[in-house]
Amino acid sequence: MTIVNRTLYPVQNSVRLIGQLQNRFQNLQAQLASGKNSSNLAEMGSSRFFDLSIRARVSRIDGYQSSYDMVNLRTNMASQLVSNLDKLESSSRSLMVPSNYGSANVNFGTVPTLARTNLDQALDLMNTDIEGRYLFSGAKTDVRPLESGSAILDGAGGKAGFKQVAAERQAADVGNGLGRLTATTTTDTVALAEDGTHPFGFKLSTVTSSSASVTLTQPTGAPPALAVKFNALPLAGDTVTIGLTLPDGTSDQVMLKAVTGTPKAGEFQIGIDADTTAANFSAALTTSLTSLGSTTLVGASNNAAAENFFNGQGQPVLRVAGPGFATATSLVTANPTTTVMWYSGGDSADPRNSVRAKVDDATTVGYGIQANESGTVNLVRALATMAIQTFSAADLTSNGRFDAIANRNQDRLSETHNGEQGSIEMVGVELGSTAASMKDIAAKHTNYKAQLSGMLTKIEGIDDNEVTLEMLAIKTRLEASYQTTSMVSQMSLVNYLR
């Protein structure tokens, strides 16, 4: 850069001014072409800091926008999956209705098959991923949440599946055939006792009688025991009812009616004295308990096994401690090396908030779903319980088991659970409200960004009209300057000297 021009006072001022005009003209041309009023930081002037902060804001909104575009995709997908699960739930509800065995007991064969198909569908739905991200895994989005249907039911790689676990539970519950109860008769007294302190089999809850000649001892002690003492002969039609609690928490009862003739199921013959009556009562009780133990108890046992195998939020997977299952006395937490874990996703008490996305400065939305939430886990439990059943016309317990399981599953899948936390319907509603709030925020951001972009244009942009007019004005001035400069430069005395 040379300040001291080597000509010291070379160019005429007017020529320099023309140069300045030309520069300004070129500058305006560039502005018109680029649409920007400045080409570098310095030219931006006082609006520079404002511009920077607006741009930071716009960039942040862009970040949020890309964030909720992604979240939107996921919640939409999840909503669809949840509504499909809901449909599957209602079709599963009507799959098995008590006493609806079908003509020629056709439902004995179709129910387990259909249940298995529905189960596979449900598992598939919940194993859906978007770009490798599983939607039903809660926070562990990279983990496939559920095992395959065959692994869950039949086991895999040497690990026990639901079938085996349920069978073990069934063995533990049924025990000797009486549902882990023992009946003993001593002269005129029949004593019924649980065979130990454990969670399996029938639990004695009450004993009642309509007969005045019977003395009852309510279940007491540990393990609980009850007694029915015949002081005298009961009258025909007198009843003794023993209340039982089943392994899944439901109740049932054995009611025996005194008859004089040959007793049918649920009846006992009044003997010649109290001792024979007690013996008859004991035999009838054993028959009833055996019958209940091979039907309802099995249903309840499978149900309880499902509760334990398909663990819900915050619950461990439990199975019967064994072998020696028929005499087992406790449940243990299942070892993942010997038992198939049906669900491997995240386990949070608040699944929705286990996956969160920041969509605004102060707003985060939660959209996590876990397959072990109450709605989905109950669907899987119901379907798995149905799927492992084998009914046949030849097996006389089939009808009883069918009814027991149908009752329980209807209850499990009942619409009355819809309002509960974690039900499939509730998850759908929550996802819907997430989507709605995101939509609001997206609209807000779109507006805000448009405003900010408008401000940016005001700061950085040019007014085409203004620039064009200025260019026109400069053009006129430039032309005039050229004209006069050329005229003046030709005016010299030298030209007029002869």
Place this chain on the structure above:
Amino acid sequence: MSLSVTLSNALSGMKTSQNSLEVLSRNVSNAGTPGYHRQSLSVIDTMGVNSVYARSGGIVRAFNQSLQAYYTSATSDTSYSSTRATTLDRLQVYLGKPGDPGSLDTMFGNLQNSLQSLGTSPDSYATRANVTSQAQAMAGTLNSLTRDVQGLRQDAETQMASTVDQLNTSVSSLQKINQRLSDTSGDQGSRAALMDQRDRLISQISEMVDVRVDYHSDDTVAVMTRTGVGILDGKAAIFSFEPAGGLTADKQFNPDPAKSGVGRLILHTSSGSSIDLVQQNVVQSGTLGALIKLRDQTLVTAQSQLDEIAAGLAQALSTNTINSTAATSGAQAGLSLDLTAIRDGNDFTLTYSSGGATKTLKVVRVDDPSKLPLNYLDANGARVVGMDFSGGATSVAAGLGGILGSGFTVSGTGSTVTVLDDGAASTTDVLGFAGHATSTAAQNGTLALNLFVDRGNADFTNSLGGKGQKLGFAGRISVSSAVLTDNSLLVKTLPSGSIGDASRANYMLDQLQTLTFATSQSNGSDPGALRLGGTVTDLIAQTMNHVGEVAAAATNDDDTQKLTMETLNQRLDSEYGVNVDEEMARLMELQNAYAANSRVISIVQDLLDRLMQI
């Protein structure tokens, strides 16, 4: 003998006309010559023995000493502002306009957005890879800006070296001109030419260094800097420049030559003494003045702002907050804090109220004893105190107690410092007590991550030891190689952690958006420099704004100086320049005078002939 008188008068008139024509022709021929001063001939009417005749009184060169002094100083200032404007224009171009691809704010926005996406999809390899590549791009931008700024400093140093060469040549030429001018016996025309050359040289010198010129009666000059150091007075002083080699951010000027990392500019005066021109702050304007200021202040400030951004960036992501626990003793309530995790350069802040006013005290761990005592107000207005932590919590508590004064009970046990208020009197309160510690490992369960590291993958703790870790950090910042090798570190806070866990991503984003920083002590080389404060976004905006402002100011200043120079050039033109029209008019006059004189001679001759024929 009136005829001979007439003849001699006419002859003298012709002679002066001839002399005038000689001067006039020189003026016309030099009408466009740079630095040519218009000459004129003074004609004197001389009383002869019996006549009055004209004779040439000597050539007068147009010269105005006060105008010349003004011109000399304006040249320096214009050169100064022009040098500054050119360099700062380059700097602002390097930084880019807001929103330009590759500008700092765009790169930072991209990094933030990539972290935002990471918060939404921590399990996606592509998203994580995008974060590392944006982080690398951000680090790369800071690295290249550092190279650019240091390149500009290096350019300044190179220009200083070449300027010094030119300066020496000009000064020694001027010395020779002085010698020839002091010999007054020479031809007047060539003397004027010498003086033209003298003034040209002075202009050249003043372009490089701001000088004051004393014109002596014999037309020689003495030159000294505006600050009064003699450059030429009979004998010429010699400038010398010892370059320092490649300049980096940590090579800065220091008054102590042993510690200075930049080239030295020395003047060897004719009397034999040497002066360090930078150290003594002798050169204040001209090209050299501008280069010195750029190299040692303006560009150093720009670098320190970049370093501030780099440090903010690294610390925002790598800092874990250590929360305090409540502590009481009788009626006294307060907080206690475990100092174990606080590393060299880390700090803890104590917010307290005393007598109704809320105050913030920031205590920095300083391991280098030479940096103590440290006590200043940072850009955010908080009191910052440096302390040696080697004595454990007890010594920190003692130091803290000394600062807080009575009204607080400060105690230290093990690694824990407890601050209690005055209890029942209730004139003081402990409001907040929190430590800020740099993470020590990528997967130790803490949310912070050393994504940006110093050279050799060293953690950036902002240690003040030595020259301070922050100095030149923008040039060394890089993305941790561990994260580049395994980008799941961006998500997993523990090796067993879930890849779907967004908490670390959200933490990093949150820290970038909320953690505030403040420039520490004023820049030693430029005490008035802008100090940055705020979040990383703010730091970047402030830096870009500052560079823009400085560049705009320099350009404006340059424009103003150029305008001054222009006006001055017009004055010079009217004072010294040759007006060809004027010269032509005079030419006609002289032609007429010459013709008239020759007519007189011819008449006299006629008369003499007539006389001879008698």
